[in-house]
Amino acid sequence: MTVLRTEETEREAPSARRLGPDLxxxxxxxxAxxxxxxxxxxxPNVSRYRSRAVAGVVRPRTAEEVRRLVELFADDDLAPLHAFSTGGNWGLGSREPARDxxxxxxxxxxxxxxxxxxxxGWAVLEPGVTQASLAERLAGTGRMLNLTASSAHTSVVGNALDRGVGLRRQRVDDLxxxxxxxxxxxxxRVGWWPVPHMTTPVYAHGLGPSLLPLFVQSNxxxxxxxxxxxxxxxxxxRVVRLDFRPEVLGQVAAEIRSWVSQGLARGVVKMYNEAAARAYGSPPGLHLAHVxxxxxxxxVDALTRIVTEEAAGSGLFQDVSSTDATDxxxxxxxxxxxxxRAYAGEPDAADVLFEAKTGASAARLDQDGGFLFFLPLVPFTGPALARADELLAQVRAxxxxxxxxxxxxxxADVVDCVITIRFDRDDGAAVERxxxxxxxxxxxxxxxGFTPYRLGIEDADRADRPAPDPEARAFARRLKELVDPHCAIAPGRYA
Structure with a gap:
């Protein structure tokens, strides 16, 4: 993270800075x-959310320093703590806390x-480990990272804790x-952890109540x-590329779902609407799928042949290609x-596709970019995905x-949608819209009934709405009061 400093504090020695009691x-x-x-x-943040008032930023280097900070700040006389990994929670608040x-x-x-x-088949990572740094360590081995389509310089741990989606599966399944x-x-340490000088099977649930999920999207x-x-x-x-007209989206979804349910596809099938497909070179007016x-x-040769033949035989696609990457x-x-390469766990350190999609580098995105994310879950059926497309059209109107x-x-049953709302950050009316x-x-x-699976920092009031049982949300709050009675950690975030 690039810390913003005033000219005056740049000139001062660290020991000369005036720190409040908390700092x-x-x-x-x-x-110091x-x-x-x-x-x-x-x-600034890329979503143009109101910048929260913070006392300052603390940069620990070890888990022991973090443990000590959390222990000291678990006091109702001190400010709460808001932790972030690399700050790349773009579209949902970036580095910002939920409250002042x-x-x-x-x-x-x-x-x-x-x-x-x-x-x-495992690695123990700290929150500052990026996709690029882990992938570099895995190069030439028989293992790979479940990469996301975001910047190569984002945190592996931070994204998994907020249930981000990788190209192979949802990231929380990697934990x-x-x-x-x-x-x-x-x-x-909860869940599975390596034991020195012993070989233990990697099994996250252990015996008794499984504690690991308590700390996912958790404060x-x-x-x-x-x-x-x-x-x-x-x-x-290999990735098969399929271009199709928007009016056959429901039929395309049903066709691709049949391939997924029968094991023809591996990893996460991605379907892009016209606005999202542009970054991948699709012609104007067409949607795109990657299988x-x-x-x-x-x-791979056999499966590619089957998928391309099924796609051609359906009559739904304008173009079917499995050779773009090799031609x-x-x-x-x-x-x-x-x-x-991304599906194969090899990130692009130059972030070529990331910058094509966002219009800015990871280092400058919060200063120069403008977008919000809306992230709902939708059943993987033709009618449900067609309905989601209709709702996007309604919002446009x-x-x-x-x-x-x-x-x-x-x-074969669930789709998570990444809906991007772009705007000119320097146009106040566009930001409001x-x-x-x-x-x-x-x-x-x-x-x-299409509920979100991730929320931005200004959406805390929405967390209760999709809960199937309000008493379950009340139970989660009782856990918070028990574990963190003074609300020392990330108040207002999810719970």
């Missing part, structure tokens, strides 16, 4: 040079890969164990490390090559905002 306590743990007052807040008055804890300095076992700092001052503790599953690297991989097949070379003369060669949409098929479109999407999708 003085933090400085005793991490050192790792504490920065931020009277103006954490800086927190001390921000930047965990990017906890960037060690503590342990790596490619035979066993085998967590190390967490509790307000009690304890540093505990019960601060996560200092995670045991992450690594996927077997396939011998071969990944992998396995042995013979299996240097294809106009979509470079994009297709990057897509296939009401607000003038044309949303990009990527439907990620998690399995985008936020109105975001609120309208929440209303319309909820009315059809």
């Amino acid at each position: 003085q306590i933090a400085a005793e743990v991490v050192g 040079d790792r504490v920065t007052p931020l009277p103006a807040g954490l800086g 008055g927190a001390v921000a804890v930047d965990l990017a300095g906890l960037d060690r890969i503590r342990a790596l076992d490619t035979a066993g 085998a164990g967590l190390e967490v700092a509790l307000p009690s001052g304890e540093l505990i 019960l503790a601060v996560v200092t490390a995670a045991a992450v599953r690594l996927l077997p690297r396939p011998e071969a991989l 990944c097949v992998d396995g042995s070379r013979r299996a 240097p003369d294809s106009p979509r060669h470079e994009v297709a090559r990057l897509v296939e 009401e607000t003038g905002i044309r949303c990009g949409s990527t439907a990620n098929a998690l399995d 985008a936020h109105r479109a975001h609120d309208r999407l929440h209303e319309l999708f909820a009315a059809d």
